Amino acid sequence: AVDAQRLLGRIRELGAVGRDSEGRLIRLAASDTDRLGRDLFVGWLRQAGLDVAIDRVGNIFGIWQSPDNAGQAPLLIGSHIDTVIDAGIYDGCYGVLAGLEVIETLKASGFSPPRPVAIAAFTNEEGVRYTPDMMGSLVHAGGIGFETVLAAVGTDGSVLGQELARIGYAGDKEPGFLKPHAYLELHIEQGPVLEREGVPIGAVENLQGISWQRITIDGVANHAGTTPMSMRSDAGHAAARVITFLHDRAKASNTPTVATVGTIRFEPNAINVIPSQAVFTVDLRHPDEQRLQAEEAALAACLEQLAVAEGVTISVERLARFEPVIFDIRIVELIEAAAKNRGLGVKRMTSGAGHDAQMMARIAPAAMIFVPSAGGISHNPREHTEDADLVAGANILLDVVTDLAK
Amino acid sequence: AVDAQRLLGRIRELGAVGRDSEGRLIRLAASDTDRLGRDLFVGWLRQAGLDVAIDRVGNIFGIWQSPDNAGQAPLLIGSHIDTVIDAGIYDGCYGVLAGLEVIETLKASGFSPPRPVAIAAFTNEEGVRYTPDMMGSLVHAGGIGFETVLAAVGTDGSVLGQELARIGYAGDKEPGFLKPHAYLELHIEQGPVLEREGVPIGAVENLQGISWQRITIDGVANHAGTTPMSMRSDAGHAAARVITFLHDRAKASNTPTVATVGTIRFEPNAINVIPSQAVFTVDLRHPDEQRLQAEEAALAACLEQLAVAEGVTISVERLARFEPVIFDIRIVELIEAAAKNRGLGVKRMTSGAGHDAQMMARIAPAAMIFVPSAGGISHNPREHTEDADLVAGANILLDVVTDLAK
Ligand SMILES: NC(=O)NCCC(=O)O
Numbered sequence: 001a002v003d004a005q006r007l008l009g010r011i012r013e014l015g016a017v018g019r020d021s022e023g024r025l026i027r028l029a030a031s032d033t034d035r036l037g038r039d040l041f042v043g044w045l046r047q048a049g050l051d052v053a054i055d056r057v058g059n060i061f062g063i064w065q066s067p068d069n070a071g072q073a074p075l076l077i078g079s080h081i082d083t084v085i086d087a088g089i090y091d092g093c094y095g096v097l098a099g100l101e102v103i104e105t106l107k108a109s110g111f112s113p114p115r116p117v118a119i120a121a122f123t124n125e126e127g128v129r130y131t132p133d134m135m136g137s138l139v140h141a142g143g144i145g146f147e148t149v150l151a152a153v154g155t156d157g158s159v160l161g162q163e164l165a166r167i168g169y170a171g172d173k174e175p176g177f178l179k180p181h182a183y184l185e186l187h188i189e190q191g192p193v194l195e196r197e198g199v200p201i202g203a204v205e206n207l208q209g210i211s212w213q214r215i216t217i218d219g220v221a222n223h224a225g226t227t228p229m230s231m232r233s234d235a236g237h238a239a240a241r242v243i244t245f246l247h248d249r250a251k252a253s254n255t256p257t258v259a260t261v262g263t264i265r266f267e268p269n270a271i272n273v274i275p276s277q278a279v280f281t282v283d284l285r286h287p288d289e290q291r292l293q294a295e296e297a298a299l300a301a302c303l304e305q306l307a308v309a310e311g312v313t314i315s316v317e318r319l320a321r322f323e324p325v326i327f328d329i330r331i332v333e334l335i336e337a338a339a340k341n342r343g344l345g346v347k348r349m350t351s352g353a354g355h356d357a358q359m360m361a362r363i364a365p366a367a368m369i370f371v372p373s374a375g376g377i378s379h380n381p382r383e384h385t386e387d388a389d390l391v392a393g394a395n396i397l398l399d400v401v402t403d404l405a406k
Numbered sequence: 407a408v409d410a411q412r413l414l415g416r417i418r419e420l421g422a423v424g425r426d427s428e429g430r431l432i433r434l435a436a437s438d439t440d441r442l443g444r445d446l447f448v449g450w451l452r453q454a455g456l457d458v459a460i461d462r463v464g465n466i467f468g469i470w471q472s473p474d475n476a477g478q479a480p481l482l483i484g485s486h487i488d489t490v491i492d493a494g495i496y497d498g499c500y501g502v503l504a505g506l507e508v509i510e511t512l513k514a515s516g517f518s519p520p521r522p523v524a525i526a527a528f529t530n531e532e533g534v535r536y537t538p539d540m541m542g543s544l545v546h547a548g549g550i551g552f553e554t555v556l557a558a559v560g561t562d563g564s565v566l567g568q569e570l571a572r573i574g575y576a577g578d579k580e581p582g583f584l585k586p587h588a589y590l591e592l593h594i595e596q597g598p599v600l601e602r603e604g605v606p607i608g609a610v611e612n613l614q615g616i617s618w619q620r621i622t623i624d625g626v627a628n629h630a631g632t633t634p635m636s637m638r639s640d641a642g643h644a645a646a647r648v649i650t651f652l653h654d655r656a657k658a659s660n661t662p663t664v665a666t667v668g669t670i671r672f673e674p675n676a677i678n679v680i681p682s683q684a685v686f687t688v689d690l691r692h693p694d695e696q697r698l699q700a701e702e703a704a705l706a707a708c709l710e711q712l713a714v715a716e717g718v719t720i721s722v723e724r725l726a727r728f729e730p731v732i733f734d735i736r737i738v739e740l741i742e743a744a745a746k747n748r749g750l751g752v753k754r755m756t757s758g759a760g761h762d763a764q765m766m767a768r769i770a771p772a773a774m775i776f777v778p779s780a781g782g783i784s785h786n787p788r789e790h791t792e793d794a795d796l797v798a799g800a801n802i803l804l805d806v807v808t809d810l811a812k
């Protein structure tokens with residue numbers, strides 16, 4: 001079994017890094033606080049005697065290999081340590097630190113695996129500062145060129161490549177240098193299912209599709225007091241129409257569609273000026289590709305109709321688009337077997353969130369283990385998972401890694 | 407008649423001051439660019455041989471008085487030279503520069519008025535950086551204490567009193583030191599009425615009521631991918647509901663209600679996080695106080711219902727509230743007579759915008775002269791009034807000032 005105190009202590013220690021003056025946890029990808037988190041993690045990798053490798057997009061790898069197995073394709077465990085704004089401490093970090101914990105436990109046990117075992121912390125999984133999300137693992141899987149993502153411009157106008165160089169994490173390894181035999185990721189569920197059903201372990205068999213778009217609506221600035229309602233081209237009002245349309249449609253559908261407008265900005269953003277421009281993001285998800293396409297089409301039709309009705313012009317930029325992924329059934333079955341073996345309830349389930357496993361599934365058999373999230377809350381400082389569940393999840397990871405490394 | 411070239415030249419010269427790198431005109435109250443505009447204006451006041459006085463809230467006065475009339479209550483002409491963001495060059499500046507032009511014309515003509523004539527540029531008429539709007543004239547009229555407004559915190563976190571001191575316009579005159587005999591303001595209409603009716607001069611007989619509120623909606627941040635629609639408390643969606651409610655209600659009413667949401671901000675403002683907070687402003691106006699109260703009550707009821715339906719908490723802050731104002735009928739008649747005398751069409755009308763005259767009407771007989779705005783566009787760089795209309799308006803001001811100064 002893993003060293004529960006070491007694991008829990010590290011989760012808390014990393015969770016204390018990157019707090020702002022109000023105590024909010026903000027470790028956006030390639031920021032100064034991300035550097036602090038990375039430095040702490042790399043220190044632990046070295047302490048554990050692992051080989052540390054950093055690639056050109058800042059993905060960090062801790063590799064446990066021996067002269068005997070160095071030629072073999074490694075078993076890779078991974079997740080991320082970047083966070084959203086005002087984050088909880090578990091999202092991503094739990095999986096990375098549990099992976100390290102599993103390797104240290106196996107090393108200490110005298111186990112000599114036939115293939116290397118490695119832990120990865122991928123750059124910019126959250127997609128908050130730079131899009132798309134799951135960026136580092138997408139590059140590793142060959143889904144996008146590293147030059148492209150290094151040129152990505154962030155919400156703050158920064159350029160990813162410059163930021164990685166600045167914080168000292170523009171590595172020299174070629175992205176994708178490590179070809180995994182299989183990929184495993186342990187993560188908090190971030191949703192309400194496991195808690196509601198009283199099941200401690202999720203064996204994640206698929207992951208829903210994700211569509212991110214940035215919509216820009218251009219209207220005409222005019223005086224809030226003198227302009228009759230009938231003479232307005234109000235970009236802000238048109239944006240509000242899109243938000244209520246998406247919400248009502250997703251809520252009324254009898255499928256698990258989710259639709260979110262998480263960011264918005266008005267120009268000129270003055271109290272007595274009708275907005276000339278509204279820019280906002282749309283996050284649409286569905287486990288079924290056909291339905292996700294239908295949701296995108298409905299949004300496009302809404303925008304077209306709105307442009308005419310409101311006298312505005314609308315442009316759309318695609319920020320991320322990932323089809324649903326089905327994970328490797330053999331690994332899903334190994335997770336179920338490990339849970340049963342330890343007397344733990346287990347449930348096959350879908351992931352509502354995007355994960356690095358979704359990208360790695362393109363190049364290796366992959367699956368994920370979930371543990372419950374209290375109240376289904378994530379991307380919120382109230383994100384919480386019970387210690388017992390965190391430790392149980394890490395032990396299931398240990399068992400499956402032991403199986404797969406053989 | 408006024409010197410048309412001098413007037414038009416100054417309007418353009420002042421309109422070139424305070425441009426940002428994209429060429430946008432931004433002279434927010436008490437900012438660095440406002441300082442540049444003020445310095446230019448004060449230079450012109452001195453050139454004209456006027457006595458310059460600046461009060462504690464930064465209101466600027468140029469006073470034309472003689473030993474003969476120094477004891478009399480002055481006739482005051484006024485408006486403002488602060489602007490919105492990405493403004494046109496006429497809003498406010500036209501009235502201030504025409505007032506100066508009228509005084510210079512009268513001085514040069516050898517006219518010796520029985521009372522002083524003064525021109526005022528009031529601080530922060532726009533209300534974009536600090537609320538309420540018409541701040542300087544409200545203080546002058548005794549509607550709010552100067553200590554209160556000097557403590558006002560701006561949209562950028564600045565404090566008005568500190569900013570006025572920094573730019574050198576924290577004057578030493580007691581606010582209200584100048585008690586006007588009457589008050590006149592010339593302004594572009596900023597709306598579509600005069601142009602549509604082909605009338606060059608508006609005699610403004612009343613001004614609609616203004617209600618400004620800041621609404622804060624608190625929901626629960628959660629993950630955009632994992633949180634079912636039925637489990638959300640989405641502050642951003644709730645804000646969008648308010649925006650569409652206000653718009654639909656105003657548009658459907660058969661009264662001239664106008665409703666505008668000009669500013670918005672989401673927290674944490676991340677693409678995959680359900681907004682925990684939305685903060686936005688509401689600008690509601692109506693010429694009839696009872697109807698304005700009904701609009702405010704409808705908004706309050708909407709918020710109450712929304713709080714329950716969406717599981718959010720809502721708080722409301724009042725930023726400005728001014729009842730409709732009826733201007734002095736004798737001055738309105740003088741304006742009509744002056745227009746007829748010059749063979750110009752004239753129309754009695756309502757002002758849709760707020761103006762300093764609205765505040766000054768509390769302490770002196772007041773009225774306003776309007777000239778047409780092309781396309782009814784204002785608070786927009788495309789704001790435009792034909793030179794002939796600008797000159798005609800200034801000549802009507804000259805005539806009415808000549809009458810009232812007697
Ligand atoms: N697990 C997680 O929160 N990933 C971030 C990408 C997303 O799903 O929005």
Ligand SMILES: NC(=O)NCCC(=O)O
Nearest residue numbers: 225272531532539759760
């Ligand atoms: N005239 C003018 O634009 N005033 C600003 C205050 C308002 O919003 O009406």
